[in-house]
Amino acid sequence: MLGFWIQNLNLVFVNSLLQFLYKHNHWLLFIALEVVCVVLLFSYNSYQGSVYLSTANAVSARLLRGQDKVTSYFGLAAKNKALVAQNAALQERIFALEAISSQHLLDSLSKEEALQRVHRTGYRITPAQVIDKSVNRTDNYITLDRGIADGVEPDMGVMGIDGIVGVVYKCTEHYSLVMPLLNSKSTVSCKVQGSDLGYLQWEGGDPRYAMLHDLPRYADVAVGDTIVTSGNSSFFPEGLMVGVVNELYPSSDGLYIALKVELATQFTRLEHAFVLGRMDADELDALKELLYPKKDKKKKN
């Protein structure tokens, strides 16, 4: 008798559950779709997230490059001017370096040996075109028209004409996605020219400024000082232009100061970029694997 009742009750329950689900099937679909969205959101923000749901996939990148081909004709004169100025500055540096090297290096080394040494520790530069970018979100990205086929790999540094831009995040065969300074997850080791170390982060809002944190209180720094890369990470060589100090903020515990830095790179106008591939990256990776085996494995996956 009791068993019959339970069975009956069960049947009624299952029936009404099915009826409920049938009646409210759009609720189920709604919840399912939103769950998919949240999963996508979180998996993308991790290092392992899919590159195919980004602007670096073949279809979207091709469309964006088509648009860039059309729009890049505007403002050619200004771009030419900037390139000529950069050429002149580089030429000056070549003369200066040649003078130094002829004085010192060539005493003990032949020119070829010296060049080889440069080659071993230097950076290979791949010019690239910015085909898409954003500056109006918390996590911005830049898409470049160079990928694995051109020797670009994740974790390479990227610079523009005026200063550093960011670090390569993900690559497809012919395109790559760069995490610029204007991304809440970007951290770049920087220093005040000639002295103290800190790390640069962006806190959203104005794309012209970022914050340099963890500078010791006694740091010798003033408004107008130049901020450059520290050379502590393998992304960038030492001394690349980052920006200029705009404001000083002492931290609440008084141990550190933070700097508001006016970035040298004008992200809203960025069109050309140079990917910096370290020549001795393999050696460095091997060394890192010896020191931090776990961390390195995670990154490689």
Added chain:
Amino acid sequence: MEKTLTRIAWFVGLVLAQVLLFKKIYLFGLATPFVYVYFILALDKDLDKNKLMLLAFVLGLVVDVFCNTPGVNAGASVLLAFSRERLLRLFMPREEFENFEPGIESMGIWPFLRYAFLAVMLHHSALFLLEAFSFAHIGYLLLRILCSALLTVMLVMSIEFVRHRR
């Protein structure tokens, strides 16, 4: 058949306009329009809710791929599609029981404007909150939501005017 083709044309057109033009707008450092929501707003009233949500999901996801924000636009669009029926009921012409495509022609300027504003506010709130995923800078965020919504509604109304007042 013709209706399906028109719909596909609107879908493609709005996505292209969004990813090639509107996503780059950043007025006063605040407002970015998301005009593609017009596609969801203007689908016929009696379209099956599940179909509407799936369409909105695909639409949002395509926009997401071009903005490097997988899940953000899709999530906001699905929410809008899910709540559209209720929003529409608020401003529906009283004696209207048959199917219609929401617009200034079928609903009148003011009801459609209010419907569009509420829907866009809902969509943009979800969108910006999902994107920021924190309540830090909440004031700035609210201002961004409001300004972006106003810009989107303005553009949606312009599309409607161009469509119906030749």
